Amino acid sequence: MPISINGADHPLPDDPRVSLLDLLREREGLTGTKLGCNQGACGACTVLLDGERVLSCLTLAVQADGREVRTIEGLEGPDGALHPLQQAFIDHDGFQCGYCTPGQICSAIAMAQELRRGDPSHVTADLASGPNGPTREEIRERMSGNLCRCGAHNGIVEAIEQMLAREAL
Amino acid sequence: MTPFAYRTASDRADALSAHSGARFLGGGTNLVDLLRQNVESAAELVDVSRLPGSISETVNGGLLVGASVKNSALAAHPLVRSRYPMLSRALLAGASAQIRNMATVGGNIMQRTRCVYFYDAEGARCNKRQPGSGCDAIGGFNRYHAILGASEDCVATHPSDMCVALTALDAVVHIAGPDGERTVALTEFHQLPGATPHIETLLKPGELITAVELPPAGASATHSEYRKVRDRSSYAFALISVAGGLEVVDGKVADVRIALGGVAAKPWRATRAEAALKGLPATRENFLAAAAEELTAARPLDGNAFKVGLTQRTIAAVLTSLAGERA
Numbered sequence: 001m002p003i004s005i006n007g008a009d010h011p012l013p014d015d016p017r018v019s020l021l022d023l024l025r026e027r028e029g030l031t032g033t034k035l036g037c038n039q040g041a042c043g044a045c046t047v048l049l050d051g052e053r054v055l056s057c058l059t060l061a062v063q064a065d066g067r068e069v070r071t072i073e074g075l076e077g078p079d080g081a082l083h084p085l086q087q088a089f090i091d092h093d094g095f096q097c098g099y100c101t102p103g104q105i106c107s108a109i110a111m112a113q114e115l116r117r118g119d120p121s122h123v124t125a126d127l128a129s130g131p132n133g134p135t136r137e138e139i140r141e142r143m144s145g146n147l148c149r150c151g152a153h154n155g156i157v158e159a160i161e162q163m164l165a166r167e168a169l
Numbered sequence: 170m171t172p173f174a175y176r177t178a179s180d181r182a183d184a185l186s187a188h189s190g191a192r193f194l195g196g197g198t199n200l201v202d203l204l205r206q207n208v209e210s211a212a213e214l215v216d217v218s219r220l221p222g223s224i225s226e227t228v229n230g231g232l233l234v235g236a237s238v239k240n241s242a243l244a245a246h247p248l249v250r251s252r253y254p255m256l257s258r259a260l261l262a263g264a265s266a267q268i269r270n271m272a273t274v275g276g277n278i279m280q281r282t283r284c285v286y287f288y289d290a291e292g293a294r295c296n297k298r299q300p301g302s303g304c305d306a307i308g309g310f311n312r313y314h315a316i317l318g319a320s321e322d323c324v325a326t327h328p329s330d331m332c333v334a335l336t337a338l339d340a341v342v343h344i345a346g347p348d349g350e351r352t353v354a355l356t357e358f359h360q361l362p363g364a365t366p367h368i369e370t371l372l373k374p375g376e377l378i379t380a381v382e383l384p385p386a387g388a389s390a391t392h393s394e395y396r397k398v399r400d401r402s403s404y405a406f407a408l409i410s411v412a413g414g415l416e417v418v419d420g421k422v423a424d425v426r427i428a429l430g431g432v433a434a435k436p437w438r439a440t441r442a443e444a445a446l447k448g449l450p451a452t453r454e455n456f457l458a459a460a461a462e463e464l465t466a467a468r469p470l471d472g473n474a475f476k477v478g479l480t481q482r483t484i485a486a487v488l489t490s491l492a493g494e495r496a
Contacts, residue, residue, distance in 0.1 A: 016173065016174070058268075122261040145266055
């Protein structure tokens with residue numbers, strides 16, 4: 001079966017060593033997803049696989065067989081408008097160099113869904129009842145898998161916080 | 170990365186038909202990295218991450234967790250959160266949300282040490298990676314290494330958080346292999362290094378973890394927590410961690426569970442401390458004394474002597490917290 005990337009089918013690579021990240025960047029020309037540490041330590045390669053956030057550097061492309069991948073290129077509206085979170089990152093100075101940004105944005109979109117489901121996090125006080133809303137502490141903990149070496153984390157958290165408050169994520 | 174073949178196992182029998190030289194692949198968060206670093210190699214990867222896996226109650230009121238269940242799903246499961254909170258807490262303290270979405274229960278149990286010398290295939294000696302080559306961690310950078318159960322050949326630690334809670338909860342590992350099925354207590358599953366640090370578990374060639382079973386949750390499982398001490402507050406491996414559960418009756422310890430992470434090549438069940446505490450008043454002084462008794466066996470290295478006191482205080486802090494909630 002092929003892999004669906006942003007709604008279009010793509011063939012599997014012949015060599016099973018090809019990571020999902022390399023498939024996206026080197027074979028499909030989707031260079032929005034970034035290669036950072038290539039070992040699962042930075043989150044720059046975060047994409048959505050069947051709607052959930054994963055690291056494309058540690059996913060073999062063949063493991064995505066028959067699944068739906070969504071990358072930063074697949075977030076814009078049909079008219080080419082920015083995703084609301086992309087605009088929020090601009091409005092809140094959520095980046096400097098921008099290298100971690102696609103991973104941050106994909107990660108935050110899935111995080112919003114996890115919050116809506118009531119999934120607990122490390123800082124959730126009451127496991128049984130779940131998170132007590134999208135507090136700053138919850139956002140920071142849930143986004144800890146995405147590092148920003150420019151140190152734009154304050155702006156990133158503000159952008160996400162605003163979009164969650166507006167229920168735009 | 171050396172070339173390998175890949176196939177998706179269609180069912181358990183198909184997975185077990187793997188030939189020697191094949192490796193089972195779960196989420197890949199550890200194995201793919203190790204293959205890329207040339208620490209591991211495989212003729213074939215047999216992907217078992219799509220085998221059916223669910224979380225279901227057993228007839229005796231325990232919980233059976235399929236090996237392919239994702240760490241995120243296990244952490245969020247209502248019965249785990251309500252009956253075995255230390256397990257949810259341990260999972261949520263590990264890795265990142267992305268990695269927890271990928272990592273499987275079976276793979277988590279099988280993950281390998283994060284010792285930097287084990288990872289450095291080109292530049293370092295490691296008896297675990299290459300038996301007989303020596304150990305560069307002893308006398309090297311060993312801040313993260315073992316204080317209990319290590320040997321002259323290896324001082325690596327097991328990196329899992331999940332396994333620490335599972336060990337405290339008396340989890341049982343279900344295994345299938347060419348010769349049939351068997352079960353092993355998780356406390357017996359991982360091996361201390363001795364002179365053979367490359368042998369890490371009781372799994373025989375061709376055997377596959379199919380599930381983990383939790384016994385019915387008593388008071389000391391349900392009244393439990395997990396505390397992880399690390400160099401940053403999120404997304405870091407443990408310096409040390411403590412899974413603790415406590416049942417206090419009339420001010421005295423009726424039942425206690427203690428397991429430690431970051432201190433040994435296996436998740437460490439603190440049986441000496443548990444035995445010392447039974448029947449004693451549930452006080453911080455007694456918790457500290459029992460932890461000290463467990464740690465009389467500690468043999469710290471140049472870079473990790475701090476772990477002995479840190480572990481003692483963290484055990485006491487967890488149990489004091491649990492005792493306080495009941496008071």
